[in-house]
Amino acid sequence: MMRPLVLDAAMGTRLIARGLDLTRDDPSLWNLDRPEAVAEIHRLDLDAGADAITTNTFGANRKWLARYGRAGDVVAINRQAASIARTLAGPDRIVLGCIGPTAPGTEDELEQARALADEGVDALLLETNATAEPIGGRLRRLHAAVGLPMIVTFALVADDDPLPGLDFDPDEVGLRAIGWNCIPPDRAVTLPGRLRRPVDVPLVLRPSGGAWEAEVPRLLDRGVRYFGGCCGTTEADVGALRRAIGPRRSASESG
Template sequence: MIGPILLDAAMGTRLIARGLDLTRDDPSLWNLDRPESVAAIHRLDIEAGADAVTTNTFGANRLWLARYGRAADVVAINRQAATLAREAAGPDRLVLGCLGPTAPGSEDEAEQARLLADEGVDALLLETNRTTEPIGDRLQRLHKVVGLPMIVTYALVADDDPLPAFDFDPDEVGLQAIGWNCIPPDRAVTLPDRLRRPVGLPLVMRPSGGGWEGEIPRLLDCGVRYFGGCCGTTEADVADLRRALGPPQRARPSG
């Protein structure tokens, strides 16, 4: 059985603390414009005990970068992001290539996935998806493009949001785990039972805040194998989770 694997905390939160202004800038641009800040944050997560770091590429596709006049930098941004993450992770920890929901199913998304795969990420992490939007075709397309293991997380918007629709075989698209990100911890800890039974995959928990470490034994029993933090979390939350999870157990997704 996989894990548990400790993921990192929020990149954007800590870049904002270092001066990022989201009204005119994007976190992914800092891979080129302020690489020392991105690298420092990756190192903080590793030092706090993370088993994996996520590339700073949530919006690093050509379509999204065009909003800032930086579409021509898409190759350099993704390559640099993967390099910064891998340098911090070293050979024994995972690097997850982050794809946000800004260009789902498009050639722009496929291009970004290729760039990250070419730079040696271990898996793709598709973050902040809506459960109301089918994802099977998107996963199949990406799997054909790169053949990497994939992890999917959803951001529930309302209490009555439906469960994700799974009209495909997870093995055929390399899907390794599913779960949630960017939701409050008190809601996040109530969700695993909703998804574990119908899907049967390892689960991911990346709430937007800490303080839920006491729930880890129950969450492990519910099938959660990937733990981390989303918006508002820092390396301090990673350290708290590391203490609660115990010593690292190295494991690489396989596809």
């Protein structure tokens, strides 16, 4: 059985605390404009015990960056974000290339994925997806383009089932984990127990804010193996999850 992994906490809200103004700026632009701030946040999460950190690239695609007149910087932004994370993570921690839902299934998304892959991310994290949106075709295109493992999280949870039906073989698209992000903790921790169909990959849980580490033992029993935080969370939350799960093991120790 896969060992549990601690993911990082929110990047955007901590950049806002450092002066980011979302009315005229995007978090991903800080990879080029304020790389020291991005690096500081990654370092805080690693020091708190994160096994994996996520690139600061949620909206870093050509379509989204055009809103800020920076579409021409898309490759440089993604490669710099991956480079910052990869350098800090070293060989013993995982780097997830973050792709948000701002250009799903487009050439712009493929361009972003290729830039992240070229700079050495270990997997792609497609986050904040809507459960009503089909994901299979998108995963096939991305996996065919970069050949990396895929992790998918959903934010808008349907009332009848907390995950969409998977109309594909997870191995076919490199799917390594599936779950939820950007959902309040009191609701998020109920989701693994509400599944109506078996899920043959580990589950991910990245709630937004609030303390929920006491739920870790029960969630482990329900198949959650990736634990992290979304909007409003900090390195303090990473540390709390680390203590709840136990000491971090190196890649060599985990086999």
